Amino acid sequence: MTSSTRSRRGTAFWTPGRVALAALGVLTLIFIFGNTRRTEIRLLIPEVAMPLWLALFATAVIGGLCGFYFGRRR
Numbered sequence: 001m002t003s004s005t006r007s008r009r010g011t012a013f014w015t016p017g018r019v020a021l022a023a024l025g026v027l028t029l030i031f032i033f034g035n036t037r038r039t040e041i042r043l044l045i046p047e048v049a050m051p052l053w054l055a056l057f058a059t060a061v062i063g064g065l066c067g068f069y070f071g072r073r074r
Contacts, residue, residue, distance in 0.1 A: 032056040 035052040042048075 028060055032060065 032053045035056060037052055038049055039052045039055065040047050040049050041055055
């Protein structure tokens with residue numbers, strides 16, 4: 001492997017799309033951890049009391065997993 005191949009691989013990792021995704025991830029975490037009060041959430045039938053950050057984090061994880069799954073199927 002030549003040094004020019006290594007340098008191209010190192011810089012190709014940080015594409016504009018990945019930078020934007022990382023920035024959105026950081027902003028999402030700031031938003032989630034800024035909302036720490038308890039809230040009541042209705043899950044189909046039961047009503048659950050939990051910290052708002054936990055509900056936001058779970059929603060973000062589920063959305064990320066769905067995006068990953070459907071993105072890989074193409």
